[in-house]
Amino acid sequence: MTITDSKYTEVIHAVEAGFAKHPKRLPSWLFYDEAGDKIFQAIMHMPEYYLTSCEYEILQSNKDKLYQYFSKHDDAFDLIELGAGDGLKTEIILRHFQDRKAAFRYMPIDVSATVLSSLTHRLADILPKLVVHPVNNRYDEALRTLYNDDVNRKVFLFLGANIGNFDPHEAENFVSMIASRMRQGDQLLIGFDLKKDPRLIQAAYDDPHGITRQFNMNLLIRLNRELGATFIPDQFRHYPCYDPETGMTKSYLVSLRAQDVYIAALQTSVHFDRWEVIHTEVSQKYDIPMIETIAAASELEIVDFLYDCKHYFCDVLFKKKN
Ligand code: AVJ
Numbered sequence: 001m002t003i004t005d006s007k008y009t010e011v012i013h014a015v016e017a018g019f020a021k022h023p024k025r026l027p028s029w030l031f032y033d034e035a036g037d038k039i040f041q042a043i044m045h046m047p048e049y050y051l052t053s054c055e056y057e058i059l060q061s062n063k064d065k066l067y068q069y070f071s072k073h074d075d076a077f078d079l080i081e082l083g084a085g086d087g088l089k090t091e092i093i094l095r096h097f098q099d100r101k102a103a104f105r106y107m108p109i110d111v112s113a114t115v116l117s118s119l120t121h122r123l124a125d126i127l128p129k130l131v132v133h134p135v136n137n138r139y140d141e142a143l144r145t146l147y148n149d150d151v152n153r154k155v156f157l158f159l160g161a162n163i164g165n166f167d168p169h170e171a172e173n174f175v176s177m178i179a180s181r182m183r184q185g186d187q188l189l190i191g192f193d194l195k196k197d198p199r200l201i202q203a204a205y206d207d208p209h210g211i212t213r214q215f216n217m218n219l220l221i222r223l224n225r226e227l228g229a230t231f232i233p234d235q236f237r238h239y240p241c242y243d244p245e246t247g248m249t250k251s252y253l254v255s256l257r258a259q260d261v262y263i264a265a266l267q268t269s270v271h272f273d274r275w276e277v278i279h280t281e282v283s284q285k286y287d288i289p290m291i292e293t294i295a296a297a298s299e300l301e302i303v304d305f306l307y308d309c310k311h312y313f314c315d316v317l318f319k320k321k322n
Pocket of ligand 1 (some may be wrong): 039043051160161162164165202205212215282283
């Protein structure tokens, strides 16, 4: 496996800073190396992980409504996706918009050049007439450059409950950052996972197949490989925990014994007490008032709430206030 120097430096810094915190933390972007991408694909196929099929249903049953919202009076627009991943869900609306002869270009933004190039190649295969402009950059940088060079109306997509990796306060800041760039007429569609039966949520992150456990453990395997760390995955337990009061699911790796783990790239050992945790992820669940709070804080107007039939998930359409 090859990693770029800048990525390597980023991993070192993230791990060094994260292990200095109390409780110890690892950032959730660290999940997504080659193996992590594959395990996440498997997660999305588990029956317990209801999120994917719910949003799929929402996009499928609202594709024409979205076409009406996005294309307005048939003028050209840029469809900009933050964190496109494999683009499987987006494909539903891309295909439909093309069938309706919408004038738009698709601009997936991702920090990973590998993810972007495989997405671009796949789209060239299945939707050869689609105009695709990949943007290989961080979200904030990409947004800045997007507004430099042209006048097209813009529609942003932030799907898949990716916003859940932020806590509500961070989510507010992130949406405000996007909103501050948006111009009148621009729109933003965000996928939120909703509060529901706590046991259903718990099961989505604590599946009986052990796939989510593998997803978490892969962090340790990654650090062993990339940073010369000496984690023994079996010495940690995967423990996700949903709090129905705040709507926050937190995932942990819990140390099963007192241990010192040497990390070659940091030239130091990290100590773990027995039952000490590494907090690895936030998966925030929302209710409608929480979503309205985000809209108010970022001065966006809510245009529509699009639900699946069970109301487990919601794609919310926002627009820049007039
Ligand atoms: C990709 C952030 C939406 O939090 O539900 C799935 C990642 N973590 N199972 C989520 C994840 C554990 C996922 N997101």
